[in-house]
Amino acid sequence: MPNIRVPFQPGNFYHVYNHATGDDSLFTEDRNYPYFLMLYSKHIAPVASTFAFCLMPNHLPAETAVQAGFHFVVRINDEEKLVEYFNRLPVKNPKGFSKPLGFKQLENKIAHQFGNLQNAYTKAFNKVNNRKGQLFCQSIQRKKLDSDEYIINAIRYIHFNPQSHNFVKCPDEWRFSSYDAYLENKPTKISRNEGMAKFKNKQGFINLHQDDKGLSKYATDMDLYY
Numbered sequence: 001m002p003n004i005r006v007p008f009q010p011g012n013f014y015h016v017y018n019h020a021t022g023d024d025s026l027f028t029e030d031r032n033y034p035y036f037l038m039l040y041s042k043h044i045a046p047v048a049s050t051f052a053f054c055l056m057p058n059h060l061p062a063e064t065a066v067q068a069g070f071h072f073v074v075r076i077n078d079e080e081k082l083v084e085y086f087n088r089l090p091v092k093n094p095k096g097f098s099k100p101l102g103f104k105q106l107e108n109k110i111a112h113q114f115g116n117l118q119n120a121y122t123k124a125f126n127k128v129n130n131r132k133g134q135l136f137c138q139s140i141q142r143k144k145l146d147s148d149e150y151i152i153n154a155i156r157y158i159h160f161n162p163q164s165h166n167f168v169k170c171p172d173e174w175r176f177s178s179y180d181a182y183l184e185n186k187p188t189k190i191s192r193n194e195g196m197a198k199f200k201n202k203q204g205f206i207n208l209h210q211d212d213k214g215l216s217k218y219a220t221d222m223d224l225y226y
Contacts, residue, residue: 006142008110010079013051013145015154015222016114019069021137025058026069026121028129033176036070036121041189043117046085047110048074051195052155054177056162068165069136071158073151075191082106114140143222152198152208153218160212171209179209 008014020026027033033055044050056068076082086109122135145151162174171179181188182196182205199205218224 006144007107008076008114008142009107010076010082013073013075013151013154014142015071015073015145015158015224016140016142017069017071017224018118018136018138018140020058021134023058024135026125026135027055027057027176032125035124039117039120039124040072043113043120044072044074045189046077047082047113048076049191049194050074050178050189051151051191052158052178053190054158054161054174056165056167056174056176068161071161073145073154073158076110079106082110111140143224148198150218150221153214154222155195155198156208156212157215157218157224159209160215164212 006014027036036055037053040050040053050072052071052073054071056070058068077085083106086106118136118140125135126132145154159171159177159179162168162177163171168174171177172183178188178190181190182192183202196202196205199208
């Protein structure tokens with residue numbers, strides 16, 4: 001099982017992901033996707049840059065369901081930016097948090113931001129669907145990406161996920177991922193220029209998205225199970 005306790009540390013890259021409990025799906029209608037991304041921008045954009053994402057529902061019918069959900073590649077902001085942001089926030093839950101912020105407190109506060117994202121989405125989802133209880137299966141999962149090779153393969157893995165789960169035949173057919181944002185010139189909240197530089201250029205990005213070569217090894221190395 002992945003280690004959900006890997007600390008979120010300033011300046012580091014992570015593959016973060018989660019899915020719904022049991023046979024539930026995080027996304028049951030199209031309007032769920034932009035709403036989740038809106039909450040993501042609210043809670044995560046202040047503490048991290050995003051390099052890739054993919055949002056997926058559970059595959060139906062239930063007897064063949066896969067545990068789809070969300071995947072992101074993020075880089076946590078540097079310590080100075082984090083301290084500046086958290087010091088501006090009103091302290092709504094002061095337990096375990098004090099000023100000045102220590103390194104361990106920063107790690108906890110970053111994890112708390114991801115928890116706030118899941119809690120806010122669960123609250124809205126349950127209200128709309130007349131539902132109660134837990135929606136996400138557990139605390140957010142994360143794997144540290146400690147090389148450019150892993151960062152590149154994490155981005156590719158995320159873009160190939162809809163194809164891997166048989167939602168589409170190729171990555172560019174899935175609407176709810178960052179794949180198109182890399183190839184278009186429209187404004188985007190993705191760190192497109194930095195991300196593209198990992199692939200050298202746009203053609204390099206396209207070439208490495210022609211097939212999923214090497215991604216099974218990446219999944220094994222990262223101990224990914226969905």
